[in-house]
Amino acid sequence: MSGSKKLFNYKIPKPVYYGSSVAAAIGVVCLIKEWAGGETYRKKVSLNGKVVIITGANTGIGKETSLELAKREAKIYMACRDMQRCEAAREKIVLDTKNKYVYCRKCDLASLDSIRQFVNQFNKEEKQLDILINNAGVMRTPKDSKTKDGFEMQLGVNHFGHFLLTNLLLDKLKIPAHSRIINLSSVAHERGTINKLDLNSDKEYDPGTAYSQSKLANILFTKELNNRLKGTNVTVNSVHPGIVDTELFRHMGFYKSWLATIFIKPFVWPFIKSSRQGAQTVIYTAVDPELNNVSGKYFKDYKETKVSNAADDDQTAKWLWAVSEKWTRLLQ
Numbered sequence: 001m002s003g004s005k006k007l008f009n010y011k012i013p014k015p016v017y018y019g020s021s022v023a024a025a026i027g028v029v030c031l032i033k034e035w036a037g038g039e040t041y042r043k044k045v046s047l048n049g050k051v052v053i054i055t056g057a058n059t060g061i062g063k064e065t066s067l068e069l070a071k072r073e074a075k076i077y078m079a080c081r082d083m084q085r086c087e088a089a090r091e092k093i094v095l096d097t098k099n100k101y102v103y104c105r106k107c108d109l110a111s112l113d114s115i116r117q118f119v120n121q122f123n124k125e126e127k128q129l130d131i132l133i134n135n136a137g138v139m140r141t142p143k144d145s146k147t148k149d150g151f152e153m154q155l156g157v158n159h160f161g162h163f164l165l166t167n168l169l170l171d172k173l174k175i176p177a178h179s180r181i182i183n184l185s186s187v188a189h190e191r192g193t194i195n196k197l198d199l200n201s202d203k204e205y206d207p208g209t210a211y212s213q214s215k216l217a218n219i220l221f222t223k224e225l226n227n228r229l230k231g232t233n234v235t236v237n238s239v240h241p242g243i244v245d246t247e248l249f250r251h252m253g254f255y256k257s258w259l260a261t262i263f264i265k266p267f268v269w270p271f272i273k274s275s276r277q278g279a280q281t282v283i284y285t286a287v288d289p290e291l292n293n294v295s296g297k298y299f300k301d302y303k304e305t306k307v308s309n310a311a312d313d314d315q316t317a318k319w320l321w322a323v324s325e326k327w328t329r330l331l332q
């Protein structure tokens with residue numbers, strides 16, 4: 001028997017036995033990951049003739065969403081801060097989908113000037129906008145990270161940047177029969193509060209608290225924008241994509257450490273979504289015809305989901321809107 005294992009009445013050489021056991025175990029783990037990651041959105045919805053803007057489209061969830069919408073024949077504007085990374089992603093999307101109507105445009109959400117320049121250029125290029133996906137985001141940026149206009153980086157990029165961008169694009173969104181805005185929020189909003197006395201975290205800064213505040217701001221923005229868009233053709237919803245293995249964790253030392261890589265990640269890996277899996281609910285809310293008249297909602301795993309009490313607060317939503325209008329100099 002040495003050098004072989006017995007299975008029923010067959011002698012299997014040990015290397016074959018152990019090799020196939022490892023392969024089977026890997027197969028099972030992959031199946032668990034596929035199952036835990038949720039269903040792929042497969043409804044055949046063509047976006048031929050539709051114009052889409054996706055912020056932060058060069059990597060992670062934004063890149064996968066761009067790829068999927070390009071397959072559905074949309075004309076896509078990838079609004080990114082790093083043109084080299086954007087071009088690399090665009091090339092791949094164009095090669096994979098054969099859709100040549102995919103463009104890179106500079107839009108640094110950490111600069112109000114850059115956002116205005118992006119919109120000025122877009123207004124010259126397109127008559128209408130059908131889908132705006134406010135996807136770009138940063139998480140747990142280091143202390144003292146500020147945008148060009150002095151906003152705390154996470155609130156600045158995740159909320160103020162998208163607040164200005166969306167408002168400047170509303171005229172173009174009002175042209176098609178139906179158009180949509182999708183705001184990427186997060187389950188992290190549940191831990192968030194809006195700090196009315198120190199919104200910009202100038203007095204005290206905690207990276208996790210500031211991220212949660214920014215993701216709560218995304219939902220409050222969705223709420224107030226939905227109020228203001230009543231009676232128009234434009235809907236606005238927010239999405240939690242799941243816990244997704246992307247570059248969002250770039251500022252979290254522990255996540256990238258050898259300790260986490262060896263002792264934690266192998267066990268949680270099957271339950272963390274890939275970027276493709278994380279993009280599915282975003283794609284669903286962006287394109288599914290059943291949602292043509294659904295607005296002001298928050299989605300998770302294809303389902304409308306309840307938001308936290310702090311996110312269901314009309315007064316704070318209005319307060320945040322007024323501050324955002326002022327700080328981004330929207331009405332200048």
Ligand SMILES: NC(=O)C1=CN([C@@H]2O[C@H](COP(=O)(O)OP(=O)(O)OC[C@H]3O[C@@H](n4cnc5c(N)ncnc54)[C@H](OP(=O)(O)O)[C@@H]3O)[C@@H](O)[C@H]2O)C=CC1
Pocket residue numbers: 055056057058059060061062079080081082085107108109110111134135136137138157184185186187240241242243244245246247248249
């Ligand atoms: N991953 C997750 O587990 C979760 C993610 N989310 C949300 O999903 C969204 C997408 O995140 P994800 O794909 O995971 O993260 P990634 O870090 O992989 O992608 C974020 C994108 O945002 C871009 N971005 C960052 N700062 C700016 C800026 N100043 N101007 C323009 N673009 C910018 C990045 O560009 P660059 O490559 O140049 O840095 C990148 O393209 C975020 O809003 C995030 O909060 C919500 C819940 C969970």
Ligand SMILES: CC1=C(/C=C/C(C)=C/C=C/C(C)=C/C=O)C(C)(C)CCC1
Pocket residue numbers: 139185186187188243254255260264265268272
């Ligand atoms: C997977 C994993 C971790 C957990 C990460 C979690 C739970 C992230 C949640 C992120 C959210 C909610 C992001 C976006 O909004 C640890 C503990 C860091 C260790 C390394 C592996």
